[in-house]
Amino acid sequence: MSEQDSASEKSVIEELFGSITALIESQDPYDRLMLEAYQMSLARTSRVKRALEEQKPTAAMGGNCIPEILVAMDIEPFQFLEFPFQDAILYGGMEGLRDMVDKSVEMFGPHMCSFVRLACYAVEARLAPFPTVVIGMSSICDSGSAAQQLVSNHPDWKNRPSYSIESPARRDEKSYEYIAFQLKELVAFLEKITGQKLDLDKLKEVCEISNEQLQLWWEYNELRRAIPCPSDWKFASMVNQMARYWGIGKPESTAWLKKAVAVLGEKVKAGKGLEGIKEKIRFFWFDFPPIIWGDRLFRSLAEEYGAVMVMDLYSDNPPHTMIDTSNEKAMWMGLAKRATYDFGMxxxxxxxxxxxxxxxxxxxxxxxxxxxxxxxxxxxxxxxALVNIVAEQCRELGVPLLNLGCDLLDDRVVPVGEMKKKIIDFFQITGLA
Amino acid sequence: MRTARAGELLKDFSEITGTLYNPHIGDWKKRGGKVVGIVCCPVPKELIQAAGMLPFRIRGTGSQGTELSEKFTGDLCCSFPRNFFNQAQKGKLDFLDGVVFSNNCDHYRRLYDNWHAAGIRTPFLHMISNPKRIAEQARQWYENEMVALLNRLQEHFGVTVTEAELEQAIRQSNETRRLQRRLYELRKAGHPSLTGAETLAVMVASTCMPPQTYNQKLESLLSELDPAGGSHQGIRLMIVSSSLDNPVFLTLIEDLGGLIVADYSCFGAKLIGPDIEENSSSPLQALSRHYLTEAISCPRLYGSHPQRIQFIQETIREYKVEGVIGDWLTFCDTWNIFHYMLKQELKKDGIPFLMIEREYIPSFKGQLKTRVQAFLEMIRG
Structure with missing residues (x-):
């Protein structure tokens, strides 16, 4: 890699995640933990890449709904879009990513979810690595479901094993039984494809570790209630990754989560908020955080207006299912519920x-x-289509709601500056700033 | 030459389609009949018929805008539900005694939530969660959903539905299919005896009038149309569309020199498909099997793409189609990706394809008109 490439890579990473150099130099336990999380994340990426190269069992997922099962079966999960996305940024910088986005618009127009559109483009442009199996969830959203159809019928992919989990549009015991049936069917499918058997004792162990991780995540979130809020959205994203994605069932992630709770607890005791920020406004970002441009928006809102994004949809941990591992039936039902009801999308x-x-x-x-x-x-x-219902609820609570309008991936659709202006205007009109 | 009687019948179908509250619904209501709206194909109309009620496929016909809907739906919602939701808020669907929604797409699903929120006083509301994958377990789920709907209909409206009544509804529904198949056969002629717009009006009418009356009327029309063909000519086109319920849209294409001879659309060929098994040991099992695995599949159904492509390719051959128009309502992701995939398949087969993006209310001017003209000229060579 040339010096110029290296500089460009650094600037992209810093644009996304803030100053790595500052983290490395910092002695603050919170920063040290963040650095450790990045290192663990990189190690995990290398592990998955190696598994792909060595053709070990891997699963590309269109949603992140069943990590416990995959971990128990020693199958490396990764997000379908993960590597094309990473590669575009690392090798082409932000322009590389934008180029990919533009090409996806050429294929599917501008109205589709940019993340799903990009995944479709990655398949069409042969940028997505081939996993052992593809696992999707056909009911999360229309574009995701349709993308699964595209993948499973694409000439390069149609002979690759794929399974689609469907969740009904209702939540009751019957729905969970239906999902649990599919999870068991999925396991049989995975066993056949990979030759790796599911050991129920191992699944039990992973579920128990996962229960503990979710409890630690919950404790971490409880600490975020403190005023001022002691943790930022990037740290919260890492907690989510540890407890709900690549850290699931891994003792080292549990250890990290314990440290996170301890460090945050100390910050709360000391009444410390975000470094250098005088918190004045606390807001809920009702979706997942925009990893590409989130830092630019949230940092400047915090620094200039004391407006802190205290919670987003993906680091929210609602009262969740603790998987009952006392018997097999309860375990499957717990997994079904957790997969489709508890978190995120x-x-x-x-x-x-x-x-x-x-x-x-x-x-x-x-x-x-x-x-x-x-x-x-x-x-x-x-x-x-639910914004009005949520707005009515906010009105009852006496809390103002701003319907911003953006693309969570592509900040050219609505520039960060424009979003910031809308948010500031909103804060001023509502008397918050 | 078309007979005067055929002309009258087609005009009648067109008038039925051109309004929401047509005279047949008025008569039905006057006799104390109940009308239950259904949203999308996978709500089995036969269940409603068996309960002695009239199923009405909800449309936005007559809508002039979506000013009332936008407060609820935001601006990313497909214009088909946005328009019929607007009509509902204006009271244009007040004749409905119930509405059965389905989770067929994100937009319909959220309309169910908003129907409540907007305070529309439809006495009976129900959501059927129909599967998105083809599997025996999914069929069983679907059958249970049908049982749940039937139970709620019986409970709310104080009726009892017997197996014999279900069987009768299936037979009646199959009779409609057989007649509609005959109608579609006429379109295979070199010079068909009816246009695409006229066919669409006949098909849409089947979703909003008593089945017995419809079958009689369609039988009469078929007896008036010459199976050997008529006088219509033009570039033979197939339309691939979801919620295309307005014949005006097809008239605009046909006025430019195209002739819609075939379709894969929700108010067209998808209403027909194969017959539902009659005299089955379990009518509900037969219905769930039909709607999940036998009917012409919807792009929402995972694993059904090859079957769908095969249907379209066979239709192209049988109806001697020269070009395909993909009609897409903005914001519908399911059909956007499906059209993309279809385009690749048709390219391999050397069939010209044009995708048109539009809103529900037809505003077919300027750029779109030019694109269709250019498409037709390209086919003419």
């Missing part, structure tokens, strides 16, 4: 309007929110 995309209302009330009250920002990501069409 499956919860929110498949949830009813009542669930949106309940989550709004809980997060606003528990975290003492002054405002709710509804990002209005262009791809989240089902959520988009």
């Amino acid at each position: 499956p919860r929110i995309a498949l949830g009813s309007a009542d669930l949106y209302r309940q989550d709004t009330i809980r997060v606003v009250k528990d975290f003492s929110m002054d405002a709710v920002i509804w990002p209005g990501h262009k791809g989240h069409k089902d959520a988009g």
